[in-house]
Structure formats: C-alpha cells, structure tokens
Amino acid sequence: MTAVIGVALTIALALGKDNWKRPITEPNADASYYYVYLPSLVLDGDLDFTNQYAVTKNYYRWGKTPIGRPANPFGIGPAIFQLPVFVVGHAIAKLTGDRDDGFSRWETTLVMWTSIPCMLGAILLAYRLARRRVGGSPAYLGAVVAAIAGPILYYTIRQPGYAHPYATLFATWLIERWDASYVVDTATAPARASPSPPSSGHASPSPGDRPRSLRTW
Known part of the structure; x- marks a missing residue:
C-alpha cells in the first residue's frame, strides 16, 4: 500500500x-x-x-x-x-x-x-506508534488519513521543497522513539526485587511498568 x-x-x-x-x-x-x-x-x-x-x-x-x-x-x-x-x-x-x-x-x-519519501516515512512512523495501541490495519489507516487530512499532503505535491515534509518526518520520528522508550520487554527485563506488600494492600509494580516523563533515550 x-x-x-x-x-x-x-x-x-x-x-x-x-x-x-x-x-x-x-x-x-x-x-x-x-x-x-x-x-x-x-x-x-x-x-x-x-x-x-x-x-x-x-x-x-x-x-x-x-x-x-x-x-x-x-x-x-x-x-x-x-x-x-x-x-x-x-x-x-x-x-x-x-x-x-x-x-x-x-x-x-x-x-x-524528496518530499514524497519524507511524507511516506512519517506515515510509517505514525503507523508504528499507533500499532502499539490498536491493530495493524486501523493503525495504518489512521496514519494515512492523518497525513491526507493535514497540511503535509499539500507541502508534498503542491509546494514541494518547503521545509514542512522534512520537519514532519523528523518530528514524527522523535515522537515515535519517545513513545517506544516506554516499551519494556517483560520477558527479558530483569525482575525487580519484590518488596514486602505495603500496608495499604497495593500490588507491587510489574517488571513492565515504567513511569512516563519527558525523558526519552
């Protein structure tokens, strides 16, 4: 596609x-x-x-x-x-x-x-990000619709050579990598030492838990 x-x-x-x-x-x-x-x-x-x-x-x-x-x-x-x-x-x-x-x-x-591969790259990166939350087909469709509905299509085939497609590619890459930095492989992640259950009765964090912040790599 x-x-x-x-x-x-x-x-x-x-x-x-x-x-x-x-x-x-x-x-x-x-x-x-x-x-x-x-x-x-x-x-x-x-x-x-x-x-x-x-x-x-x-x-x-x-x-x-x-x-x-x-x-x-x-x-x-x-x-x-x-x-x-x-x-x-x-x-x-x-x-x-x-x-x-x-x-x-x-x-x-x-x-x-070169504006075209930039747009396509942004679509694939957005798809990769969305696929972590929804199925493959909805993720790809959403990425394509977002690209078509926004200004990136115009600056790809109507005003190519402007900075917009390149900025879109690298901004999407940054956001996708930021999101990916919170993905932890629970099968290979080192198990955390299980502390004694707190008095409140809350469960201890799972190995895949990672708090979100502005920190990326």
Whole structure:
C-alpha cells in the first residue's frame, strides 16, 4: 500500500502545475531559498547566492548580509537531506548535456521529489506508534488519513521543497522513539526485587511498568 501511495504522489508531482502554470518541480517562493544552498555549496563551494538569485530572482527581495552577500534567512536543513539526489541529478544533467548551473530539470525534479519519501516515512512512523495501541490495519489507516487530512499532503505535491515534509518526518520520528522508550520487554527485563506488600494492600509494580516523563533515550 505504501508503494502505491508513493507512485500516486510521484505522478501527481510530475504532472502538477502551479497557479502560473509552472511545473511544481521548479523551486519557487520559499522552496527557492532552501534550494539555492545546493548549487551554491556543491558547484561553487561557497554561500554567495548572487548567481543563484540571478536565476530565482530573489522572490522575497532579501537584502544584503553584514558582509555584503545576498541574505537568505531560510535554513540549510532541507538541503542537507536533499544533497544526495542533487548530486545524482547534476550527474545526469552533465551526461545529457542539460544546463550545468544546478537548475536543470533533473536536479530540481529529484530534489522536489524528496518530499514524497519524507511524507511516506512519517506515515510509517505514525503507523508504528499507533500499532502499539490498536491493530495493524486501523493503525495504518489512521496514519494515512492523518497525513491526507493535514497540511503535509499539500507541502508534498503542491509546494514541494518547503521545509514542512522534512520537519514532519523528523518530528514524527522523535515522537515515535519517545513513545517506544516506554516499551519494556517483560520477558527479558530483569525482575525487580519484590518488596514486602505495603500496608495499604497495593500490588507491587510489574517488571513492565515504567513511569512516563519527558525523558526519552
């Protein structure tokens, strides 16, 4: 089922157009600022976005930094995640004779596509968390419905390249691991020494009991 969802999302991304009839796979608005880190670092070896903004047109008209370079208040996080596919896309662009400035359709399409595995990963992590409490099918259905009903679907196939899919993946991973840290295997956990029954008559804690707190790993 996850593969089917992935194929459907990929088709929607490949065929999608924005309100100005531009391909969804072209980085625009916020996405352009996240994207420019890739050609600037990989191809130029710097963080001077002058030549990149010549292509993207500096959508929000950011000014200069204190050292005189074009400003970019958007974080580098998504670019770190996208780096491997950008390198692959650039290699394909070179082999096919496409533009070599980091903005070929190969590079931008592959980079925008990374929003899809992020969404799918978040679904699987949410499913794994929910499966601890309900059956497998309800857990998976709930994870899919939550993804479709929230903003993550929009930022996966309508505004890819924004930080939202990557933030969703890692936030879901953090929550799932936090929840998993309270799962104790009662079959292998060392047995606790059984204290004398308290005068109130309460039962002693079982080996699988673990109080919840903000502590994770």
